[in-house]
Amino acid sequence: MASNIASYLSPYIPTDLYVRNPETGQKESVSAASLYTHHNVNGALVSNEGKIVTGKDRAGDEWTITVHGPGKVIVTDTTPNDGALDDDIDTIQIVGSNINSTYVTGSTSASVRTLTDGLVNFNRLIATSGVKSVQLNGFDLTNQVSPAVSSTTGIYLLGGARSLEFHDIVGLFDTANGATPIQIQIGQANYPSNVKTSIYLDSIYNSVFDSNSTTIPTDPITSPWVQFTVNGVLQNFSIVSTTQSAVSPNYVEASQQGTVDVWTGVPVSGPAPAAYQFFYNVVGTTGRTSVQTVSVGNLKVRGSAKNFTVQRDTTPFTSSTSGVKSIRNADFGGTADGVALDVQGTIGRLRFRRGLGDSKGVFTSSTQTPSTDQNSETQTVLLPATKYGYPLGSTGYAADGLVSGAIRARRIGSLKATAANVSYVTAQNPDYVSLRGGGTPTVTSTFGDAITNSSITTTGSIGSVSVDGNLINSNVASGYDYQAHLQGLSTLRQPSRIRSYRQRGSLINSQVTASTTLNTNGSVTSADIGNGSITGHVDGNAYSTGGRSALGTYGAGVIARRKVGRLPVG
Incomplete structure (x- = not known):
């Protein structure tokens, strides 16, 4: 029988609960009215547990957590005795789940009454049984929930999980x-x-x-x-x-x-x-x-x-x-x-798109002594004027004379490193500083720094290496036992090679070696050259200014028993 009530007079049935399909990621329409009451006394929207649990924090940010498949969710906020989910979340607990068929999705929406980021804080997530997927969009795990709680902050999916995702x-x-x-x-x-x-x-x-x-x-x-x-x-x-x-x-x-x-x-x-x-x-x-x-x-x-x-x-x-x-x-x-x-074992492909090691504030004089010793002295000389402008405390590990990166493996298939910065220089002759007039200096870009105060070592061989930028106080070494180095033992173990080494930049107090042990006593000579080979080309030069590399060695250049290509030694 048709209704005689006009559509605009019909009662409004809300369908704005933000429930997402775990497979497609699309929003699904769920009527809040249909979830308010059931045949039992615990309706989904009047309880803190069930297939769907929703709440709103003090700022007005709303959230919904949905369990698809076996199991349910129990949510407790930081004020559990006030009868409302109106504060930061203390604990999200998933019970009765299955590692192969339980999906948990969470969604948030920003407040409609004030400007907020729409993010919801939670302190802990627990599931003793396996969960296939947990996807909590807009949820932040933090130990700064308010009011503060005494429970330990963390995520404990003790039964395992195939996928975990949150903000x-x-x-x-x-x-x-x-x-x-x-x-x-x-x-x-x-x-x-x-x-x-x-x-x-x-x-x-x-x-x-x-x-x-x-x-x-x-x-x-x-x-x-x-x-x-x-x-x-x-x-x-x-x-x-x-x-x-x-x-x-x-x-x-x-x-x-x-x-x-x-x-x-x-x-x-x-x-x-x-x-x-x-x-x-x-x-x-x-x-x-x-x-x-x-x-x-x-x-x-x-x-x-x-x-x-x-x-x-x-x-x-x-x-x-x-x-x-x-x-x-x-x-x-x-x-x-x-x-x-x-x-x-093996690292298949290794890539640093903006460099390994922060080169800000690093100077290459002999008074700087970066090493594996975290108590080593930092630099004591003034930086050149072109290096000024970094706020105190904003520089990284290299500027403090510390190791910026340490990579060790048995083999590396390919390594690519691109410069973390670009250096701009002007002509040394004042007459040529401004070639285009107008008082504007004419600058040209030079190689930046790709690997700084770092070591990349393998006990076996390295496939291809491509470096766009300088190496500063760093090492790329095949046939080198890094663990033996830390224990003060001989690092030479077996024959090795670097199949292809290509660099657009210079080696500054840095060495590229194959089955070679260098001195750590201040001498730039090789302590032991084993059965190693390197093939490649370096566009720049090798400069030794007395600085020490990340492995504690001195000198600069490409060192191996057999070398093919332009591979300079300083």
């Missing part, structure tokens, strides 16, 4: 208040997952500080504060970046009070101005982000990677077995600084 990790760790690391654990050590896991994130912000300290921290942080532990194979690990947070200890205090930073007077949501960068020293406050797994398929960091390690053990290079079995592809899109890849 950011925001970690601010005050060691004076007993801060604990953020852990993302897939599977269990005594019951490893038999499925391959893929992890996709945007950015990881990882800052460590001591609010009781009156001195600005400068020592590098070597223990992990954001730790991924995958008890199985990591099929894909893809993130945008991993860096220090843009906020400081004072920003944390101010944000809790809803005020401004006590040092700078700027709103707590903004980054520190350049003049105050020295308070937030990059080397001294960037926490280590560690990936601990059996082996890695594809490793991709689209932006900057600072203080980032991949290994099987908790700490890289602790023993000959501390490395992962293999990495098929490793691709770093931004500058990689303080990066360690500890691999027992």
Whole structure:
């Protein structure tokens, strides 16, 4: 029977719950009215557990978590006794799930009454049974939920997961208040997952500080504060970046009070101005982000990677077995600084699109002594005027005389490194500084720095190497046992070769070697030349200014028993 009520007078039935199809990613129409009540007393929208759970924080950001397939979700916020999901999320717990057929999706929408970013904070995600996919779009894992909670921050998918995806990790760790690391654990050590896991994130912000300290921290942080532990194979690990947070200890205090930073007077949501960068020293406050797994398929960091390690053990290079079995592809899109890849077997393809090592503030004089010793002296000479302009505390590990990158493997299929910067110079003769008139200097670009204060070593051979830029205080070495180097033993183990070495740049206090051991006592001569060969071409020259490389060696050039091509020695 047709209704006589006009359509505009019909009751409104909301269908705006943001539920996403886990297979297609498309939004599905779900009526809130149909979920409000059921035959039992616990309707989906009046409970904090079920197939669909939704809430809204104080700022008005709304969120919905949906379980497709077996299982349900239980959500608890940071104020569990007020009868409403109206604050940051404390715990998301998935129960009764299945590793092959349970999909968990989460979606957020920004407030309609005020300007917000639409992001929702959560403190912990737990699933004791396996989950095929967890995709929480717009959710940030952070230890800064408000009000604060006592539960440990992290993700614990103890039954394994095929795919884990969410927005950011925001970690601010005050060691004076007993801060604990953020852990993302897939599977269990005594019951490893038999499925391959893929992890996709945007950015990881990882800052460590001591609010009781009156001195600005400068020592590098070597223990992990954001730790991924995958008890199985990591099929894909893809993130945008991993860096220090843009906020400081004072920003944390101010944000809790809803005020401004006590040092700078700027709103707590903004980054520190350049003049105050020295308070937030990059080397001294960037926490280590560690990936601990059996082996890695594809490793991709689209932006900057600072203080980032991949290994099987908790700490890289602790023993000959501390490395992962293999990495098929490793691709770093931004500058990689303080990066360690500890691999027992093969790295298929290795690429640094904006260089390995931050070359800002690095000078190549003999008074600079970068080494593997983290207590080594930093540079004591003034930088040339063309290197001025970096805020104090914004430079990386190389400028502090520390190792910027350490890569070790049995073999490397291909290595590509592109310069992290571009250098511009003018003519030395003042008459030719401005060739086009108008008082504007005429500049020309030169090779930037592609690998700085870093070592890339293999016990076996390296396939092809392509470098666009200079090597500064660095080593590319085949037939070199890095673990033996750390233990003070002979590094020469077996014959090796670098099949093709191509470089558009110069070697500055840097060596490219095949089955060759160099002196670490200040001498530029080779200590032991084994059965190695290198074929290739270097466009630039080899310059030895007395600086020491990342492996503690001296001199510059391409060194092997057999060389074919233009391979200079300084």
